[in-house]
Amino acid sequence: xxxxxxxxxxxxxxxxxxxxxxxxxxxxxxxxxxxxxxxxxxxxxxxxxxxxxxxxxxxxxxxxxxxxxxxxxxxxxxxxxxxxxxxxxxxxxxxxxxxxxxxxxxxxxxxxxxxxxxxxxxxxxxxxxxxxxxxxxxxxxxxxxxxxxxxxxxxxxxxxxxxxxxxxxxxxxxxxxxxxxxxxxxxxxxxxxxxxxxxxxxxxxxxxxxxxxxxxxxxxxxxxxxxxxxxxxxxxxxxxxxxxxxxxxxxxxxxxxxxxxxxxxxxxxxxxxxxxxxxxxxxxxxxxxxxxxxxxxxxxxxxxxxxxxxxxxxxxxxxxxxxxxxxxxxxxxxxxxxxxxxxxxxxxxxxxxxxxxxxxxxxxxxxxxxxxxxxxxxxxxxxxxxxxxxxxxxxxxxxxxxxxxxxxxxxxxxxxxxxxxxxxxxxxxxxxxxxxxxxxxxxxxxxxxxxxxxxxxxxx
Numbered sequence: 001x002x003x004x005x006x007x008x009x010x011x012x013x014x015x016x017x018x019x020x021x022x023x024x025x026x027x028x029x030x031x032x033x034x035x036x037x038x039x040x041x042x043x044x045x046x047x048x049x050x051x052x053x054x055x056x057x058x059x060x061x062x063x064x065x066x067x068x069x070x071x072x073x074x075x076x077x078x079x080x081x082x083x084x085x086x087x088x089x090x091x092x093x094x095x096x097x098x099x100x101x102x103x104x105x106x107x108x109x110x111x112x113x114x115x116x117x118x119x120x121x122x123x124x125x126x127x128x129x130x131x132x133x134x135x136x137x138x139x140x141x142x143x144x145x146x147x148x149x150x151x152x153x154x155x156x157x158x159x160x161x162x163x164x165x166x167x168x169x170x171x172x173x174x175x176x177x178x179x180x181x182x183x184x185x186x187x188x189x190x191x192x193x194x195x196x197x198x199x200x201x202x203x204x205x206x207x208x209x210x211x212x213x214x215x216x217x218x219x220x221x222x223x224x225x226x227x228x229x230x231x232x233x234x235x236x237x238x239x240x241x242x243x244x245x246x247x248x249x250x251x252x253x254x255x256x257x258x259x260x261x262x263x264x265x266x267x268x269x270x271x272x273x274x275x276x277x278x279x280x281x282x283x284x285x286x287x288x289x290x291x292x293x294x295x296x297x298x299x300x301x302x303x304x305x306x307x308x309x310x311x312x313x314x315x316x317x318x319x320x321x322x323x324x325x326x327x328x329x330x331x332x333x334x335x336x337x338x339x340x341x342x343x344x345x346x347x348x349x350x351x352x353x354x355x356x357x358x359x360x361x362x363x364x365x366x367x368x369x370x371x372x373x374x375x376x377x378x379x380x381x382x383x384x385x386x387x388x389x390x391x392x393x394x395x396x397x398x399x400x401x402x403x404x405x406x407x408x409x410x411x412x413x414x415x416x417x418x419x420x421x422x423x424x425x426x427x428x429x430x431x432x433x434x435x436x437x438x439x440x441x442x443x444x445x446x447x448x449x450x451x452x453x454x455x456x457x458x459x460x
Contacts, residue, residue, distance in 0.1 A: 033104030034079035037111055041075035042094070048113070055111045057100065060164065063118045063190040068094045071115065078102055118190035121162040122183070125196065127155055130217070132233040133196070142196040145204070147239040149216070152177045152198055161185060203250040206231065206238035206454065209259040209303075212279060215242045222327030223262040223371070226432035227300065230447050231258055235454055243279030251290050255458040258450075260300035260432070265322035265375040272305040272318060284309060292413045294420040296457035298450065304375045304424040307394075312410035312422050314393035319426055321378035321404060326371050329435045335366030338442055339429050341406050344385060344396045350407075350423065350452040351397075354445045361398060363429040363445050367438035375426035379403035398427065419459035425450075 040048030040057050048057040061068070073090045082104040092098060094115040102109050125133040125142050133144035146152070159171030165187040175181060177198040185192045208217075208231050210224040217240040220228055231238050235256075241249055266272035273281055291297070291310050299306055302325070305318040324330075333339060340362040343351050351358040364370060382388040385396045388405055395417055398407030406427035412420030432446060454460075 033081050033107055035082055035102040035104050035107055035109035036079045037100070037102070038077040038079070039075055040073075040077075040113070042071045042073060042115070044072075044074045046071075046115075047075075055109060057111055057113045059094070059113070059115045060188060061115055061117055062188070063120075065117055068115050079104055081105070116163070118164075118188040119162040120165050120185040120187045120190040120192040122167070122185060122192075122194055123160045123162060124158075126158040126233065127198065129156075129158060130229060130232050133198070134236055135194075140192060140194045142194055144196075144198045145201045145237040146198060147204075147241075148200045148202050150200060152200060155198060157196075159183075162187065164188075165190075201237060201239075203253040204237050204239045204241075205253055205255050205458075206235045207241045207249070207251075207254055207257045208232070208238065209241060209243065209246075209257060209261075209280075211261060211263065212243055214240075215244060216240070221262075222433040222435075223301065223373075223431070224260055227258070227260040227450075230432070230450070234447065234451055243283070246279060246283045246286065251286075251295065254290070254295060256296045256298060256454050257287070257290070258298045258300075258454075259303040259306060260298075261303035262325060262327055262371075262373065263302040264325040265302040265319070265373065266305060267318055267320050267322050269305065269308050269316050269318050272302075273309060275302075276306070276309075280306070281309075291420075291422075294412065294414075296412070296420050297422040298425070298453050298457065299422060300425045300430055301373050302375060304426045307410045307422045307424055310422075312394075312413075314391060317392050319375045319377050319424075320381055322375045324371060324373035324428065326373075327433060327435070328371070329369035330372050331370055332436055333364045333366055333368045333370060333438075338362050338366070339364045339370065341398050341400050341427050341429050343398050348397055349456045350449050352452055354448055355442055356445075361429070361445065361449070362442040363431065365438050365441050365443050367436055368431075368434045368443060369436035369438075370428065370431045370434065372428040372431070374406075374428040375424075376400070376428075377405040377408070377426075379405075397423075400427070419457060421457055423453045423457060 037050050042059055046059050046061050048059045050057050070091055071094050073088055076088050078084055082102050085101040097112050097114045100111040100113050122135055127144055131144055131146055133142045135142050153176045154174055155177045156174050157171050165185050167183055167185050181196045183194045208228040210220050214220045217228055228240050266275050288310050307313050308316040308318050340360045346358045356362050395409040396405045397409055400406050408424050409417055410422040411417050
């Protein structure tokens with residue numbers, strides 16, 4: 001019986017193989033040709049550079065060339081047997097990118113043709129992989145304000161340029177910026193000269209504070225390090241200041257102090273103050289004076305209750321639903337399950353220009369490993385947001401699905417909201433560091449909302 005089954009199976013396989021090879025099943029599709037671009041030229045002068053991997057054709061024209069709307073195709077060589085929607089002799093408007101559609105039998109490919117003017121531009125200038133200089137295209141100056149501890153004789157700049165441009169002297173080389181340094185950028189017919197001026201300052205416009213362990217930025221870790229690096233790269237005249245240096249710090253020019261503290265959060269003011277750095281309490285009077293004089297704060301993670309310590313919250317009330325503290329991370333976010341919270345007022349300035357919009361504040365991406373450290377206000381202690389606002393004197397800016405207040409604003413010392421106030425990010429979604437690799441998209445919102453908060457609190 002077993003032999004008969006095997007024999008029948010072999011017969012079936014043979015029949016299927018014969019059927020698969022039958023001429024009745026041969027496709028009529030013509031798939032033997034190519035749809036490649038061998039050469040491309042405009043106006044008998046401007047040759048295109050063909051990028052096979054991106055299917056792009058880039059044509060460079062002089063910096064002053066302004067006749068892109070009437071350009072003649074004088075050379076177009078494509079694969080044998082292929083046809084295209086453009087041909088030699090056609091006059092085409094290349095003021096914007098155009099699609100070259102090539103067909104060969106049943107195959108086709110689309111190529112993007114772009115005509116670009118020569119351009120010599122410095123797009124960004126990053127110092128020691130940390131500090132972002134300001135590029136002024138109007139007068140071709142680049143300026144940066146660094147902490148007094150930075151040795152300006154040993155600066156390593158990382159410079160990004162416009163496409164195809166070259167620079168002299170080169171970036172990535174240790175350079176003495178005691179005096180202004182001139183850089184020349186060139187791209188064929190385009191040339192630009194930039195003067196770079198780097199200064200150290202003792203009176204910064206923005207300050208980052210971390211834990212008591214860090215006496216310099218390099219000693220920050222995980223959450224605090226990533227938040228600090230973001231600030232130094234995105235907020236002009238900002239610097240890291242250790243708590244030990246706060247006593248000698250000139251706050252006369254400071255607009256915003258950013259304290260993001262990766263620590264076990266506290267639910268009472270006494271617990272917060274006993275768990276905080278001794279220096280944070282030692283300099284509380286100085287920072288209270290700073291606040292009374294119009295200085296603003298951004299507080300994240302375990303630092304949110306410093307608003308109560310400064311006297312910015314009614315009855316010195318503190319967030320009452322707090323947990324977590326590890327930099328090692330916890331849950332790894334699954335694609336499609338990105339974590340988020342909801343805005344109380346989507347029109348508030350800190351929720352503007354977010355990736356994915358501001359109807360829901362999404363801050364994580366697939367693969368992101370989140371520590372989920374939370375300092376928020378449990379809804380069970382209040383009869384809705386209006387009751388919470390009345391009892392705290394603060395404004396609810398964001399809430400979780402369970403009604404917890406996760407982002408809030410304390411007023412300035414003059415009682416007004418906005419400039420000179422305090423923004424508290426207590427949500428577990430306000431997370432800067434993932435020990436697990438991921439591709440950032442929604443996570444950019446953490447920096448965007450923080451940047452919005454800096455502008456809002458400084459009145460810009």
